[in-house]
Amino acid sequence: MSFVVAVPEALAAAASDVANIGSALSAANAAAAAGTTGLLAAGADEVSAALASLFSGHAVSYQQVAAQATALHDQFVQALTGAGGSYALTEAANVQQNLLNAINAPTQALLGRPLIGDGAVGTASSPDGQDGGLLFGNGGAGYNSAATPGMAGGNGGNAGLIGNGGTGGSGGAGAAGGAGGSGGWLYGNGGNGGIGGNAIVAGGAGGNGGAGGAAGLWGSGGSGGQGGNGLTGNDGVNPAPVTNTQR
Numbered sequence: 001m002s003f004v005v006a007v008p009e010a011l012a013a014a015a016s017d018v019a020n021i022g023s024a025l026s027a028a029n030a031a032a033a034a035g036t037t038g039l040l041a042a043g044a045d046e047v048s049a050a051l052a053s054l055f056s057g058h059a060v061s062y063q064q065v066a067a068q069a070t071a072l073h074d075q076f077v078q079a080l081t082g083a084g085g086s087y088a089l090t091e092a093a094n095v096q097q098n099l100l101n102a103i104n105a106p107t108q109a110l111l112g113r114p115l116i117g118d119g120a121v122g123t124a125s126s127p128d129g130q131d132g133g134l135l136f137g138n139g140g141a142g143y144n145s146a147a148t149p150g151m152a153g154g155n156g157g158n159a160g161l162i163g164n165g166g167t168g169g170s171g172g173a174g175a176a177g178g179a180g181g182s183g184g185w186l187y188g189n190g191g192n193g194g195i196g197g198n199a200i201v202a203g204g205a206g207g208n209g210g211a212g213g214a215a216g217l218w219g220s221g222g223s224g225g226q227g228g229n230g231l232t233g234n235d236g237v238n239p240a241p242v243t244n245t246q247r
Contacts, residue, residue, distance in 0.1 A: 002015070004157075012081070012109040013126055018045055018073070018080065019075050022070065022073045022074065022146075025073075025091075025247070029075060029094060029157075047082050048119055055069040058229070058245065061138060066125045067102035070231070071094035073213065075113070076237075081197065082177045083148050100114075100117060101113055102202035104116060104117060107134055108215035113130075113131055113133070113134055113160075114132075114133045114134070114137065115133050115134045116133040116135055116136050117132065117136075117137045117140065118132055118137045118138045118139075119132045119133075119137065119139045119140035119157035119166060119168075120140045120144035120236045121140045121141050121143070121156075122140060122142045122154035122155075122157075122169060122178075123143055124148075126155045127142060127145065127151075127152075127154030127155075127156075127178070128142055128155045128157065128178070129141050129142045129143075129152070129154060129155065129156045129157035129166035130157045131157045131158045131160070131181075132157060132158070132160050132163045132166075133163070134160040134161065135160055135161050136160065136161065136162045137159065137160055137163045137179035137237070138159055138163040138164045138165075138166065138188075139156050139157030139158050139159050139163065139164070139165045139166030139191060140156070140157040140159075140166045141145075141154075141156055141157075141166045141167045141169065141180075141191075142154030142155045142156045142157075142166060142167065142168045142169035142170045142178035142179075142210075143178075144169040144195065144196060145171055145172040146170040146185060146195075147172070148174060149174065149197070150172055150173065150174055150175050151172040151175055151178070152176045152177070152178065153168055153169030153170045153171040153172075153175070153177040153178035153194035153210060154168070154178045154194075155168055155169075155170040155178040155179045155180075155181065155210070156168045156169075156178060156179065156180045156191035157181045157186075158181045158182040159182065159183050159188045160184060160185070161184050161185050161186050162184040162186055162187050163183070163184045163188045163189060164183055164184070164188045164190075164191065164219075165180050165181030165188065165189065165190045166180065166181040166191045166213075167181075167192050167194070168181075168192065168194030168210035168211075168213075168225060170193065170194045170195045170196075170197070171185045171194060171196050171197040171228070172197045172207075172212075173198055173199070173200045173207075173228075174179070174197050174200050174204060174206065174207055174228070175196070175197045176194075176196050176197075176208040176209070176210060176225075177193055177194025177195045177196045177208070177209050178194040178210045178225075179194075179209035179211045179212075179213065180192050180193045180194075180210060180212045180213030180222035180223075180225075181213065182214045183213060183214065183215045183216040183219045183220075183221075183222075183236075184216045185216050185217065186216055186217050186218070187218045187219055188215065188216045188218075188219045189195065189213075189215055189219045189220045189221070190212050190213030190214050190219070190220070190221040190222035191212070191213040191222045191224065192212055192222040192223045192224075192225065193209050193210030193212045193222060193223065193224045193225030193227050194210040194225045195215075195225045195228070196208050196209045196210070196225060196226065196227045196228035197210060197228045198228040198229045198231075199229065199230045201231065201233060202231050202232065202233055202234050203230075203232070203233030203234065204230060204231050205228075205230045206227055206228025206229045206230045207227065207228040208227050208228075209224050209225030209226045209227045209228075210224065211223040211224055211225075212224045212225075222235075
């Protein structure tokens with residue numbers, strides 16, 4: 001398999017050179033326009049007038065084609081410049097991610113938790129949001145189970161030293177919402193609790209809203225989630241009237 005190697009600086013330099021070429025061509029076309037698009041007839045006869053009109057027409061057509069070529073050239077320069085910028089941003093992101101991976105590797109291996117970074121959002125197979133980094137990071141949001149009747153929402157992940165707790169996920173029909181994660185020990189707000197699911201059987205109660213997460217030393221506690229709506233119970237059955245034949 002062959003690989004493509006892109007150097008952002010080289011792409012930027014190439015884009016600049018191509019732009020300079022386009023500027024030079026545009027200047028040359030503009031200088032030629034005045035002397036070619038408005039030719040005067042060499043004489044008062046019809047042949048001279050026809051020749052002047054012919055060459056002027058060719059010059060006008062050339063300027064129209066040149067304008068289209070200039071627009072295409074500008075698009076090419078923009079694409080080349082954008083490609084160089086995209087490669088540069090990708091390289092910077094890779095360097096940053098590699099640095100974070102190196103920083104987080106020891107605590108991730110020992111404690112199963114990064115030193116810096118936000119916790120992952122909960123999933124259907126693992127509903128609770130993961131905890132944020134020990135030093136800095138927000139807890140991940142709990143899984144939203146609203147589409148799965150009877151399944152409780154995932155709890156939000158807790159923050160580390162600094163960060164906000166994750167929001168609890170909404171519960172499925174008749175199930176409770178997830179609790180919000182705790183805010184950072186030093187600074188951070190607790191996550192809001194998830195919404196409880198509505199009842200699905202007559203007379204049934206809706207799911208409880210999730211509890212809000214506790215705040216850290218500085219911060220605000222999360223709001224509790226709204227409980228689900230219950231359903232009205234079935235009406236009682238009246239006795240059948242007694243007929244004369246039954247007496």
